[in-house]
Amino acid sequence: MLGSSLPSTLFTFDSGTQSRLSPDLESNSSNSISFNAKRLFPAKNLAFIKWRTHSSARTPETVLSEEDMKKWEACRQVFSRFEFTKEEEDKILGKAFGLVHSPYWGEEREVAVPELENVNAVFDYLTGLGLSDDDLIKILKKFPEVVGCSLENELKMNIQILEKQWSIKGKSLKNLLxxxxxxxxxxxDCKGDCKALCTRCWVRF
Structure with missing residues (x-):
């Protein structure tokens, strides 16, 4: 079960335990999603937590059931081939699925629990484009949200546009990605008539 309540910087679990989450993991690398209930922020970060709680840069409190936690952990395992740290894995999944704020999504991304089948499908598709694990690492660092994109309606469709309309294929496609x-x-594609979706508009291409 996934739900939201009043804005907070807490990541809350059904068991009643709590782990603190910074909405912007890049600005404070010591603050990451932690599934170990005993692993809370050290005392030296309490001032930062207090500031975050009362700042405008807040994320809604998110409740994950034990089943949701198992799904998250399973998706985490997919990243083991890339040798990311657990904090980096959580940041990627968090940004991709709305648990960590990302300017890329704006206000449109609803919080969701990642599904292993979908995450695997994205990686399989990208690998099928000729991208190596090293290539995928570079892409994930630049664009972690790709894991949360729709395979059929975004990734595949956009690759078709690049290949058919722009004749970008093979090595050129790889270099572009x-x-x-x-x-x-x-x-x-706003075609010059701005729709306020600049982070996801072909005008940036």
Whole structure:
């Protein structure tokens, strides 16, 4: 079960235990999603937590059931081939599925629990484009949200646009994705009439 309540910086579990989550993990690398209930922020970070709680940069309190936690952990395992740290894995999944704020999504991304089948499908598709694990690491660092993009309606559709409309294929396609992986998540072409979706618009291409 997944739900939201009043804004907070807490990541809350059904068992009643709590783990603190910084909405912006890049700004404070010591603050990460932790599934170990005993692992809370050290005392030296309490001032930071207090500031976050009362700042405008807040994320809604999110409740994950034990089943949701198992799904999250299973998706975490997919990243083991890339040798990311657990904190990096959590940041990628968090940004991809709305548990960590990402300017890329704006206000449109609803909090969701990642499904292993979908995450695997995204990686299988990207690998099928000729991208190596090293390539995927570079893409995930630049664009972690790709894991949360729709395979059919975004990734595949955008690759077709690049190949058919722009004749970008093979090595050229690979180089483009390494340079600008966000193209995989574009959903609109405003054609100069701004729709306020600049982070996901082909105008950036």
């Amino acid at each position: 390494l340079r600008n992986p966000k193209v995989l998540g574009y959903i609109i």
